[in-house]
Amino acid sequence: MTEFSAPLRLRMDEGALLSNWRWLKRQGGDAACGAAIKADGYGLGAVEVMRRLLGAGCRDFFVSNWAEAAVLEPLVTEGVSLSVLHGVREEDLAVALASRARPVLCTEWQIARWRHAGGGPCDVMVDTGMNRLGLDWRGDVPARLAGLEIATLMSHLACADEDGPLSPAQLERFSALRGQVKAARYSLANSAGICMGADYAFDMTRPGIALYGGVPRREAAGHIRQVVVPEAQVLQRRRVRAGDTIGYNATYRAPKDMQIAVLNLGYADGYLRCFSGRGSMSAGGRHLPVVGRISMDLTAVDVSGLPDISEEDWLEVDYKLVDAAAASGLSQYELLTGLGARFDRVWR
Ligand SMILES: *Cc1c(COP(=O)(O)O)cnc(C)c1O
Numbered sequence: 470m471t472e473f474s475a476p477l478r479l480r481m482d483e484g485a486l487l488s489n490w491r492w493l494k495r496q497g498g499d500a501a502c503g504a505a506i507k508a509d510g511y512g513l514g515a516v517e518v519m520r521r522l523l524g525a526g527c528r529d530f531f532v533s534n535w536a537e538a539a540v541l542e543p544l545v546t547e548g549v550s551l552s553v554l555h556g557v558r559e560e561d562l563a564v565a566l567a568s569r570a571r572p573v574l575c576t577e578w579q580i581a582r583w584r585h586a587g588g589g590p591c592d593v594m595v596d597t598g599m600n601r602l603g604l605d606w607r608g609d610v611p612a613r614l615a616g617l618e619i620a621t622l623m624s625h626l627a628c629a630d631e632d633g634p635l636s637p638a639q640l641e642r643f644s645a646l647r648g649q650v651k652a653a654r655y656s657l658a659n660s661a662g663i664c665m666g667a668d669y670a671f672d673m674t675r676p677g678i679a680l681y682g683g684v685p686r687r688e689a690a691g692h693i694r695q696v697v698v699p700e701a702q703v704l705q706r707r708r709v710r711a712g713d714t715i716g717y718n719a720t721y722r723a724p725k726d727m728q729i730a731v732l733n734l735g736y737a738d739g740y741l742r743c744f745s746g747r748g749s750m751s752a753g754g755r756h757l758p759v760v761g762r763i764s765m766d767l768t769a770v771d772v773s774g775l776p777d778i779s780e781e782d783w784l785e786v787d788y789k790l791v792d793a794a795a796a797s798g799l800s801q802y803e804l805l806t807g808l809g810a811r812f813d814r815v816w817r
Pocket residue numbers: 505507554624625658659660661675676677678679
């Protein structure tokens with residue numbers, strides 16, 4: 470088989486990933502620190518992320534569905550737990566019963582299905598105010614869960630990335646449930662919840678975005694390191710004359726003679742059109758603004774006055790998540806999970 474090397478790559482920093490996990494773990498005090506690796510490890514590659522976090526001592530992992538779990542099962546050895554957040558549909562039952570992963574039961578139907586199948590240990594999601602997945606916290610939860618062997622009882626915070634009354638209310642509701650429902654462990658906090666203090670940590674935390682370089686709250690700024698740097702290769706360098714336009718719909722008109730570099734990167738790779746005129750690249754500390762519209766597979770940047778940038782050079786996309794989110798209007802989550810399949814994913 471021919472080995473292709475792609476003209477675009479994600480450079481991923483293992484040291485930063487592990488440093489972020491350790492910082493998040495410390496914030497939780499004695500609580501275990503797991504990892505949300507759904508959506509293919511937020512776009513980085515779930516297998517590669519899980520392998521590295523296992524090496525650092527992480528033992529609890531979370532994915533959304535059974536297809537994601539199947540890929541990771543070979544890494545689930547003694548003492549490692551993998552939970553499937555969306556629970557178990559009828560179509561999933563045979564796979565779930567044979568899997569080393571556990572369902573996070575979210576609905577009464579799922580609970581009935583699991584009980585009837587004699588499914589063994591499970592996790593349970595209780596909704597404490599987000600109104601997304603889980604049993605309603607007001608709905609006699611202890612009675613509904615009677616007889617289940619619950620490994621982790623969990624809930625999820627709706628607004629932990631901002632200050633407001635809902636997080637403390639969810640904390641209080643979840644604390645009350647802990648006194649009423651027997652489980653081996655209790656878990657509430659995502660990345661932002663971890664930043665709100667050890668009260669939110671319970672027995673285990675479940676960070677996702679902050680592992681991968683997202684800064685969910687100001688408390689994490691200066692502690693969380695960038696993990697992912699996209700890079701793209703210059704396909705052509707060209708002169709653009711004053712008055713010429715660049716790209717689809719001619720949205721950019723050159724105010725003077727310019728030099729541009731056309732890169733192998735576009736919205737099909739997750740570099741969306743909202744970066745048109747707002748994104749930038751870097752080359753040796755120099756700032757190269759995007760000019761014109763982002764195409765499906767191509768992006769142009771201004772390299773005027775930088776004669777050393779030439780065809781086949783690699784340029785770094787400015788992708789610090791907080792800054793890129795501010796520039797594009799996308800969330801830090803979208804910025805990562807949108808990164809496409811055409812990147813080579815290179816760890817160092
Ligand atoms: C995705 C997810 C997490 C991780 O959330 P982040 O905000 O990325 O830290 C934790 N718990 C549940 C239930 C999730 O769905």
